Amino acid sequence: MSIFQSLEKASFDPANYDMIVVGAGYAGAVVARRMAEEADWRVAILESRNHIAGNAFDKEDDAGILIHLYGPHIYHTTNKRVNDFLSRFTQWTNYQHRVLGDVNGELMPVPFNHASLKLAFGEERGEALYNKLVDTFGENVKVPLMDLRATDDPDFEEVADYVYKNIFLYYTQKQWGKKPDEIDPAITARVPIFIGNDDRYFPGATWQGMPAQGYTKLFESLLDHELIDVFLNTDARDVLAIQDDKVEVSGKPFAGTVVYTGPLDELFNCDLGELPYRSLDMQFETLPINQFQPVGTVNYPTSEDFTRITEFKNMTGQVKEGVTTIMREYPMAYVRGENMTPYYAILEPQNKALYEKYAARVAQVPNFYPRGRLAEYRYYDMDAVCDSALQLADELLEKNKKA
Numbered sequence: 076m077s078i079f080q081s082l083e084k085a086s087f088d089p090a091n092y093d094m095i096v097v098g099a100g101y102a103g104a105v106v107a108r109r110m111a112e113e114a115d116w117r118v119a120i121l122e123s124r125n126h127i128a129g130n131a132f133d134k135e136d137d138a139g140i141l142i143h144l145y146g147p148h149i150y151h152t153t154n155k156r157v158n159d160f161l162s163r164f165t166q167w168t169n170y171q172h173r174v175l176g177d178v179n180g181e182l183m184p185v186p187f188n189h190a191s192l193k194l195a196f197g198e199e200r201g202e203a204l205y206n207k208l209v210d211t212f213g214e215n216v217k218v219p220l221m222d223l224r225a226t227d228d229p230d231f232e233e234v235a236d237y238v239y240k241n242i243f244l245y246y247t248q249k250q251w252g253k254k255p256d257e258i259d260p261a262i263t264a265r266v267p268i269f270i271g272n273d274d275r276y277f278p279g280a281t282w283q284g285m286p287a288q289g290y291t292k293l294f295e296s297l298l299d300h301e302l303i304d305v306f307l308n309t310d311a312r313d314v315l316a317i318q319d320d321k322v323e324v325s326g327k328p329f330a331g332t333v334v335y336t337g338p339l340d341e342l343f344n345c346d347l348g349e350l351p352y353r354s355l356d357m358q359f360e361t362l363p364i365n366q367f368q369p370v371g372t373v374n375y376p377t378s379e380d381f382t383r384i385t386e387f388k389n390m391t392g393q394v395k396e397g398v399t400t401i402m403r404e405y406p407m408a409y410v411r412g413e414n415m416t417p418y419y420a421i422l423e424p425q426n427k428a429l430y431e432k433y434a435a436r437v438a439q440v441p442n443f444y445p446r447g448r449l450a451e452y453r454y455y456d457m458d459a460v461c462d463s464a465l466q467l468a469d470e471l472l473e474k475n476k477k478a
Contacts, residue, residue, distance in 0.1 A: 120303065250406050356406075422453070
């Protein structure tokens with residue numbers, strides 16, 4: 076892999092490449108590696124930021140603490156293929172993610188579980204409610220609030236009301252900037268409680284942990300191939316354009332393959348309108364103590380303007396005495412052009428319809444593939460992005476065989 080700080084410093088010539096990838100996050104990096112490795116394609120990755128790894132990027136701060144610059148990224152998956160592929164490029168720690176919610180000053184496990192019931196309703200009543208839940212739904216299962224309400228049982232309705240008001244409502248208002256009556260009832264209905272004692276946030280994940288040396292090191296290994304060139308500080312829109320049903324790069328038709336992982340509306344200068352997102356203002360603070368909180372993430376569903384606090388040492392397992400770094404997340408509306416990161420697509424019907432209009436423009440463009448959370452305007456976990464990229468590589472490799 077060669078990394079260049081800009082196109083200008085590298086005498087970039089698109090004719091030298093079989094594939095151009097826009098974005099050096101999971102979607103782009105996984106496809107690039109497989110096509111370089113298995114098809115001997117020369118690949119150019121155009122990355123607008125000054126680093127690889129997308130939102131998974133991590134680095135040491137001034138205090139020497141390894142932080143996730145774009146918010147906590149917790150690796151978890153049930154997908155063996157994804158795990159086998161990524162495990163080629165990193166070893167994993169045995170970190171098991173646990174989240175606590177600060178509910179009116181009381182820390183309780185999230186998702187709501189056996190221990191949470193006893194903290195919320197008292198030892199005796201909480202245990203009685205738990206036993207009743209087990210008798211009705213079984214043990215070690217997730218039960219949506221709508222299923223609790225469907226029983227028409229006052230005890231279960233009380234539990235559902237507590238979880239809705241104290242775990243879900245205010246947190247969701249902060250996260251999405253909505254009033255209670257603007258929150259889709261279907262979202263509320265899906266909020267679960269966990270009937271069991273497993274206090275992990277991802278109890279069903281077969282594989283979970285953290286890259287032993289961090290995500291950036293994982294990506295450095297993933298992209299370490301002689302046929303891959305990475306161009307940082309490069310806005311693909313400056314060189315790449317869709318003209319009718321053709322792709323132009325640097326003003327000339329490009330005959331190769333393009334994998335595009337950026338915002339699809341921005342490729343067309345948002346001429347049909349902007350796709351809305353929620354963003355986050357992440358406030359980092361370094362403290363002269365060993366540990367700030369008992370777990371990696373504490374949510375604040377009933378208080379504070381921020382949604383959660385992350386303490387990175389609790390997740391990475393880094394040992395560094397006398398200092399720790401925490402991060403508070405303040406949700407906010409995404410404003411294009413204000414140096415913000417678009418984190419969460421707002422998946423309301425009118426926004427999906429607008430996205431489909433943009434998607435239709437590229438659907439008939441040969442060898443142009445939008446992939447990832449921005450290009451597909453959807454929410455993706457890391458493993459799902461990786462799986463989608465692996466499947467795209469399968470498709471491209473099969474097509475290459477027939478060519």
